[in-house]
Amino acid sequence: MSDAESVADAGFDEWLDAAEDGEAYALECANGHGSLPPRRVCPDCGSTDLEEVALPETGAVQTFTVTHVPTPAFEEDAPYATAIADFGSVGITGQVIGVDPGDVETGMTVELEITVSETTGERVIGFQPV
Amino acid sequence: MSDVRVAGTGLTPFGNSPERTGRDLFAEASITAFEASGVPRDDVEAVLYGNFMGELSEHQGHQGPLMAEAAGVQAPATRYESACASSGTAVREAVKRIRNGENDVLLVGGAERMTNLGTAGATEALAIAADDLWEVRAGVTFPGAYALMAQAYFDQFGGEHEDLAHIAVKNHANALTNEKAQYQSAIEVSDVLEAPPVSEPLGLYDACPISDGAAALVLTSESYAEEHDLEAPVAITGTGQGGDRMALHDREHLARSPAAREAGEEAYADAGVDAGDVDLAEVHDCFTIAEVLALEALDLEPIGEGISAARDGRTTADGETPINLSGGLKAKGHPVGATGASQIAEVTDLLAGEHPNSEHVDGATTGVAHNAGGTVASATVHVLEVTDR
Numbered sequence A: 001m002s003d004a005e006s007v008a009d010a011g012f013d014e015w016l017d018a019a020e021d022g023e024a025y026a027l028e029c030a031n032g033h034g035s036l037p038p039r040r041v042c043p044d045c046g047s048t049d050l051e052e053v054a055l056p057e058t059g060a061v062q063t064f065t066v067t068h069v070p071t072p073a074f075e076e077d078a079p080y081a082t083a084i085a086d087f088g089s090v091g092i093t094g095q096v097i098g099v100d101p102g103d104v105e106t107g108m109t110v111e112l113e114i115t116v117s118e119t120t121g122e123r124v125i126g127f128q129p130v
Numbered sequence B: 001m002s003d004v005r006v007a008g009t010g011l012t013p014f015g016n017s018p019e020r021t022g023r024d025l026f027a028e029a030s031i032t033a034f035e036a037s038g039v040p041r042d043d044v045e046a047v048l049y050g051n052f053m054g055e056l057s058e059h060q061g062h063q064g065p066l067m068a069e070a071a072g073v074q075a076p077a078t079r080y081e082s083a084c085a086s087s088g089t090a091v092r093e094a095v096k097r098i099r100n101g102e103n104d105v106l107l108v109g110g111a112e113r114m115t116n117l118g119t120a121g122a123t124e125a126l127a128i129a130a131d132d133l134w135e136v137r138a139g140v141t142f143p144g145a146y147a148l149m150a151q152a153y154f155d156q157f158g159g160e161h162e163d164l165a166h167i168a169v170k171n172h173a174n175a176l177t178n179e180k181a182q183y184q185s186a187i188e189v190s191d192v193l194e195a196p197p198v199s200e201p202l203g204l205y206d207a208c209p210i211s212d213g214a215a216a217l218v219l220t221s222e223s224y225a226e227e228h229d230l231e232a233p234v235a236i237t238g239t240g241q242g243g244d245r246m247a248l249h250d251r252e253h254l255a256r257s258p259a260a261r262e263a264g265e266e267a268y269a270d271a272g273v274d275a276g277d278v279d280l281a282e283v284h285d286c287f288t289i290a291e292v293l294a295l296e297a298l299d300l301e302p303i304g305e306g307i308s309a310a311r312d313g314r315t316t317a318d319g320e321t322p323i324n325l326s327g328g329l330k331a332k333g334h335p336v337g338a339t340g341a342s343q344i345a346e347v348t349d350l351l352a353g354e355h356p357n358s359e360h361v362d363g364a365t366t367g368v369a370h371n372a373g374g375t376v377a378s379a380t381v382h383v384l385e386v387t388d389r
Helices: A012-020 B022-037 B054-058 B063-070 B086-099 B115-127 B142-157 B161-175 B189-194 B222-227 B258-271 B288-297 B328-332 B336-351
Strands: A025-028 A051-054 A059-067 A080-087 A090-096 A109-116 A123-129 B004-011 B046-050 B077-080 B105-112 B197-200 B213-221 B234-243 B280-282 B366-373 B378-386
Touching: A012 A109, A012 A123, A059 A090, A059 B142, A080 A109, A080 B142, A090 A109, B004 B022, B004 B086, B004 B222, B004 B336, B022 B054, B022 B063, B022 B105, B022 B213, B046 B063, B046 B086, B046 B336, B054 B115, B063 B077, B077 B086, B086 B105, B086 B213, B086 B234, B086 B336, B086 B366, B086 B378, B105 B336, B115 B142, B142 B197, B142 B288, B161 B189, B161 B288, B161 B328, B213 B222, B213 B336, B234 B258, B234 B336, B258 B288, B258 B366, B258 B378, B280 B336, B288 B328, B288 B366, B328 B336, B336 B366, B336 B378
Parallel strands: A090 A123, B046 B077, B046 B105, B280 B366
Antiparallel strands: A025 A051, A059 A080, A059 A109, A059 B197, A080 A090, A109 A123, B004 B213, B004 B234, B105 B213, B234 B378, B366 B378
16 A cells, blocks of 8 residues: 555556546557556567557456455455456556455456445455446 | 575475464474584574465555564565565575675575465465456456366366376375375365366366465575574575466467476586486376466376376376475465465485475475466476485
């Protein structure tokens, strides 16, 4: 968790803001390698010329799990489904919302939707099946 | 280049001792290692110590000097932190130092105090091995991350929870005679399948326990061992380390561990062996699926076939290549910072014929220790060989 609740994590929090506005992005180098902020250097090729590129509207669930034993920050959220979804040049980890955790499947199409933890009220990356 | 001998090993019991401090645990392990080695403390030139969550569990940073002091050693000391591969990396650095002639005698090991945090606290502490911004804040726990890999494995290669259950059953069976093990109790496949879920498809019996414990090794150069007539028949002949992207979602394959493959290939080449020479291995089975991924990364099983190794008896005590004869992290326990060094201790004892389970590997000459951090963004592999066979 962040050092203090009032201090933002530059890069990350702006990305959540953008995602809330439906404007989530990946950082891409000229070679098309995608990564997530905060990022100054492409982790694949070392390029320092990174551009914000809009994410596709939807992603596909690559794998998932339903967590019953959470960290204290998600005590009241459990059980919840976490998934990794493929959004083109980047993979993103998020919580699948709006469906029974038991109904989540590999290959499911999802869109990004920032949600909040029931335990802490902090913002959480969510995936809404479409 | 000097060979590196394992002159002495020491382990505390692994288990539930919340009141014991890290320094007390490491002191005990070091006493055993020094006694076993016959090496005087004065000859130790440096201490290389692995620890992961000392700041969280003991409010203690700067643990190197503290642990040297606890072991009664007056020498420079450094703490190595690579999550659950912390002491694997410490061992690797020690091997390199002895080989390049920088040092002749090193005290290496690690310790972790965990159970004082409770289950929720330890779950939170372990989670910091993942990317805090992009994984932990989405609710990924350590079991959750391995569950994501297990589901990806099932989807790509097949297999089911019951296959994983056989790994837990095997490792519990192996620990029955290990006095240091946290669990010296047999379990059945049905116990694993009926256990409460932690992060599906993984349940309580797919997970290693939360453990307190320490491991210590006295490593020496070959020349030091010979000059001092040490009883040190086992050498570390190969070392390797691999790395990967921190977050699981940045990996090309969600059900493979390329960092472990890289570490294994480097260690095998370094030792001049290949997977076919390996008689036994201790692999990092923090969760049942982790043993599958380790076997495949080390070329001990073909990709996609490691899932059936325990079920079909290839890796059981009497199988072709016994895996985790100590009980593994699953049954022996996983005091995170101690694990990598403890694996070296177990392989040494197994090869030297001094382990309760040595009878299963009579005549074995080559063993491997595989230590992994996080979802295997860090991995070390060491090859150990008997020098007089």
